[in-house]
Amino acid sequence: MSDNVYSTICPGCNFGCGLYIRENGALEVDFRKSSPANAGKLCRFGMSLPRLYAPVKSMIDGKEVTLEDAAKDAAKRISAGKGSTAFLSFGNTTSEELLAFQKIGESFLCTGINFEALPKDTYRTLSVGLPYTEIEAAKHIVLFIDPYEQYPLIVRRLLSAKKKGAKITAVWWKTLAIADEMIKPNDVSKLALTKDSLIITDFHPLSDVEQVKSVLALAKNAGAKVTFLKPFANSTGAYLLAKDAKQKSLVQLIDDINKGTIKTLFCLESDPSTLIPSETLSKLTNLIIQAGQASSSKANIVIAHEPLYKKKGTLINNEGRAQALGGAGTNGLDALGIIAGAKFEFNALHESVKKAIGISAVDEFTIPKYDRSAYGAIQGAVKLNEAKTALVSVYNPFIWFNLADDNDFVELNLNTVRALKLLKGGTLKIKSNGASIEKKFKVAPVQDNVLITSKKFGIEKGMLTPVEISR
């Protein structure tokens, strides 16, 4: 008897939280207290990883097959659909796999990010965030996120900064316990920034480009620092490694599938159903998913390999810190090799990864030096909430991974409860674009005319959805 214990990184976001996964019949999470990003601490999602890592089997059109057969069939369909195939990976896998994937997907690569709509000189700032120690040392921190729901491990860094005297301002729809000052998103013009300010926001496939530009402009004009947190295990790696690749945005991908110019979609460790509408996915001739865990998408081909925690490879976290996964598995690379028609050597790819980020060895305790050169003048229009009532979707790991959570309710304030004469323990009717749902509610210090949810209800149109509400 000897336990199988893997030292790994939580895939819930790009924070870089170290942990152990123990295979003891069922999977168990164990705390890796020496991990520099999180000191072994895990959020609600990290504690749910045994649920996320649901086993997956290789399949062709619903029939179980070997990984090799699935990869070979995928290669055939991709080859037959040359010119109408797209390659999608949000960055939920190793940098080595992502490099191999880029080589296959040169024709239509998508990390989900709309880089083309953003100035090139902002890429580095958008891709690599600031070290967490800089956040702890900041004098004034401005949040454009809900740290508790979206990136919970940042909370202790914020508390550490507060202990040292930092002031925290939150530009958010709900009063946050950690904030000393609250500013409504519609009143963002009241935000007073200085060169001592540090803005924390996030950047992901559903980010509104104008909003991203406006935050960059706020920081630029005040000489403040800005750091973008990201939602996938290796978002930073994916964005850094794909900086020279020709990419298309998620919106373009959805358009092309709807128009019929993209008929085959190959997803690497990314569940498309979390971001692409099901009616769009149903138009594909071939949906091919290569993954280490079960997904909710109905794929024509599933190429199943080891889960992330058993893989060998490198992840790069929000800070740009290179982290080695503790597994030995390279089945994912083998499958990509079958599709490419040429074997990918791990060591060669690993050397390329190190070269790309300018390091000679992967050392999780040392953050490589990145050229975070300033970007030029930029303008962006703040998207104000003009809806009479808006449903605010707070994207969090459970939404990105379509994993069930104890959050099937909306938050609203007491004024709204009284105005609608809602009953304690009752429900709220929410209508949007002809769709209607009924949800439990929780009274919280939310702004007037705003509902907040951390769950995907299926009626959303982006982060802000105009809705009508009634008892």
Added chain:
Amino acid sequence: MQKGEMYVGWSTKEDVRKRGGSGGLVTSMLAAALEKKLVDAVVVLKKINEFEAVPIITSDVNEVLNSAGSLHSVPSHFAKLIANRNLKVALPAKGCDVRGIIEQGKRNAINLDNTFIVGLNCGGSMHPVVTREMLEVMYKIKPEDVHGEEIEKGKLIFETKDGKEHAITIDELEEKGFGRRESCRYCTIKVPNNSDIACGNWGVTGDLVGKATFVEINSEKGAKLLQNAVDAGYVQVQKPDEKGVAMRAKIKGVMEDLGKKWKGKVFVPIENGRLEYFRKELEHCIDCGACKTVCPTCSCGEVSKCTEYHSRGDAYKMSMYHLVRFLHLADACIGCGQCSDVCPVDIPLTRLYRRFANPVQEQLKYEPGMDMRKPPYFEVKLNE
């Protein structure tokens, strides 16, 4: 050999003596238990580096022998690791490990008859991230250059790869916010006499200092474990001298007194606003549940009162989850510090649980994990 006897002993294997702390007796005793089939498995810390080791359950004697060495910056806990696994197992255990194992035994999650607990004297452990920072700030050395560590005469000593020793008093380190975890500072279980056999370097004298372990047999199982190791040729023992026995008792007394003083410093009475104090401390909770998962005395599993009475949809000013846990742990908390270690928003949970547990356990004269006495709350009978 029998309960109550004391010995000084060491491993007969030279490589284990070299790598192991204090003569490698514990490592060899565990390996012998496995080799001679006294147990089916042993828990060891698989060392990654000076600041990281992962606990594993193994049946490989070589893996046990290779695990030798003390690690003060690995604050692991073994009770939950062996719970509900129906193992015949031997394991090294700090005082808090022993207490957790005994409490799991009371809750039928561990069969104590099949569990051989090798207690380790413990002056406290440190958080690895804090230790790395402490090395850079206080010792001015790079963590990567550390080769070994030792606690001696109130000093924390690090040996670097160049052979040099770097020593600072624990008092000075703790004044600056480094050193031991808070719960270790006020812990008073320094020699784990609640284990089957208590082992440590306190009481080793003369030429044997640093080369042998002082052991005290606390149970028949403990006697069996040591006798097995001697019979298997893994361990040699001799009777301790009187000076050593007295020295050990003195160190134990001093350490326990120090723990009591710390308890006074940490648990300053809350004069006013007790409710607000707890509400404020808990306001950043993100409902991760890690404190329950890691708690070595909790054996409720998925369905438990603290989670059943709690929903994220509730709008209470203080979470029912924590309120239930405060009550549930009042007679069960062993103050191990694991909940504080794993809290993602740095809530000092152990301190909060102890604020309830200290008065309850003092009033009921009950120390969980120290013996097989039934938890007082289990004995409450209604309608009598």
